[in-house]
Amino acid sequence: MAVTAMRIGELVLTGGAVGSPAEQVVGIAAALADQGAGLRDLCLLRAFYRVGDWEADALRAELAGVLSSASGIALTLVPVACAGVGGGGLSIEAAAVTAPRLATVGNGPFVQGLRQGRFLFLSGQSGAENASLAEESRSVMQALGQTLARLGAGFGDVVRMNRWYHAEGTKEAWEPSARATASFYTEPGPIATAISLPVALPEGRSIQIELMGMLGVDGRTLPKHHSWPEGLWDWPIHLPYKHGLACGGIGFVGGQVSLDADARVIDPDHLDRQGRRSLGCIDRGAAGVGRGGRTLHLGVYYEVPEGGLAGADPGAAALRDLGEGAAPAVLVGFANLSYPQMRVEIEAMVALDG
Numbered sequence: 001m002a003v004t005a006m007r008i009g010e011l012v013l014t015g016g017a018v019g020s021p022a023e024q025v026v027g028i029a030a031a032l033a034d035q036g037a038g039l040r041d042l043c044l045l046r047a048f049y050r051v052g053d054w055e056a057d058a059l060r061a062e063l064a065g066v067l068s069s070a071s072g073i074a075l076t077l078v079p080v081a082c083a084g085v086g087g088g089g090l091s092i093e094a095a096a097v098t099a100p101r102l103a104t105v106g107n108g109p110f111v112q113g114l115r116q117g118r119f120l121f122l123s124g125q126s127g128a129e130n131a132s133l134a135e136e137s138r139s140v141m142q143a144l145g146q147t148l149a150r151l152g153a154g155f156g157d158v159v160r161m162n163r164w165y166h167a168e169g170t171k172e173a174w175e176p177s178a179r180a181t182a183s184f185y186t187e188p189g190p191i192a193t194a195i196s197l198p199v200a201l202p203e204g205r206s207i208q209i210e211l212m213g214m215l216g217v218d219g220r221t222l223p224k225h226h227s228w229p230e231g232l233w234d235w236p237i238h239l240p241y242k243h244g245l246a247c248g249g250i251g252f253v254g255g256q257v258s259l260d261a262d263a264r265v266i267d268p269d270h271l272d273r274q275g276r277r278s279l280g281c282i283d284r285g286a287a288g289v290g291r292g293g294r295t296l297h298l299g300v301y302y303e304v305p306e307g308g309l310a311g312a313d314p315g316a317a318a319l320r321d322l323g324e325g326a327a328p329a330v331l332v333g334f335a336n337l338s339y340p341q342m343r344v345e346i347e348a349m350v351a352l353d354g
C-alpha cells in the first residue's frame with residue numbers, strides 16, 4: 001500500500017508506511033515528492049516497532065544508513081504490540097517542512113530538536129535512570145525545556161505533546177507522572193496524548209516524551225486559540241491541556257477517547273463504537289477552534305486483544321477504513337491503553353478554513 005501524504009503551507013505529513021526500513025523510506029520519499037517536498041526537508045520520523053522484531057539501537061542504526069543523504073532529523077522510536085491492523089512489525093510516519101532550517105540541537109542524522117520555518121520538533125526523550133515514573137517524567141521535561149530554550153522557544157510554544165510510558169493502563173499508574181509533566185505548563189496548555197507501553201524503553205527507562213511546537217520565524221510566540229467543548233470527556237484529575245488548539249491555520253486535537261464527562265468508559269470493549277465516538281470528539285474539538293477543512297493526519301492507537309484482532313471483528317474493519325481513508329494515518333496496536341476497557345484513542349491534525 002502506497003504511503004499517503006497531505007500538505008498545508010510548508011508542512012507535509014505522511015501516514016504510516018509498511019515494509020523494511022529501506023522500503024518505508026522509499027515510500028515516504030515518494031509521498032513527499034507528490035507534495036513538492038523531499039527527504040532533505042525531513043524534520044521528524046516516528047517509528048513504531050514490534051517488540052521482538054526490532055531492537056531500538058539496531059533500528060536507529062539501520063535508519064541512519066538508509067538516510068545517509070539526510071541529517072538533523074528528530075526521531076522517536078516507540079515499542080508496540082503491532083503496527084497496522086494486520087500485525088505488522090514496523091510502521092514509520094514522517095513530517096517535513098519546506099522552509100529553511102533555523103536552529104538544530106545536536107549533531108548527526110538524528111538530533112534532540114530542530115526549528116524549521118515556523119515549526120519545532122523535539123525527538124522523544126527519556127529521563128533519569130533508576131527513578132520513579134514521576135521523577136523520570138520530571139527529568140524528561142527539564143531536558144526538553146533546555147532543548148526548547150536552545151531553539152529560542154519555551155513550553156508556551158508547544159502545540160502537541162506525546163507521552164509513551166511503561167506502566168499499567170490505570171489512573172493509579174499514570175497519575176503521578178501526569179501531574180509531574182503538567183507542572184511545566186501554564187493553562188491553557190498544548191494538546192496531549194499519552195499511551196502506555198507493553199515493555200520498558202531502552203536502558204530500562206519508563207517514559208519518553210516528544211514535542212511539536214510553532215514559533216514565528218522572527219522568534220515571536222504565535223497566537224493560539226484553545227477548545228474545550230461543553231460536555232466533552234475530561235480526565236479524572238485536572239490537567240492544563242485542552243482538547244483542541246489552533247495555531248497558524250492548523251487545528252490540533254489531542255487523543256480523543258470514548259469517555260463521558262466523569263471519565264467513565266462508554267461502550268466498554270467495543271472498538272468500532274469507541275472509534276466512531278472518538279472521531280466525533282475530534283470533530284467537536286476542531287470545531288471549537290475554527291471551521292474544520294481537510295483532515296491532515298490521524299494517529300490511531302488501539303488495544304490489541306489477546307490473540308489479536310480477527311478479520312471479521314467490527315473493530316478491525318473500522319481500523320482498516322481509517323487506514324484506507326483520504327487522510328494520512330498511522331495505526332498502532334498496544335497491549336493496553338490508559339483506562340481498562342478502552343479500546344482506541346485517536347489524535348488528529350486538521351486544516352482550518354479562513
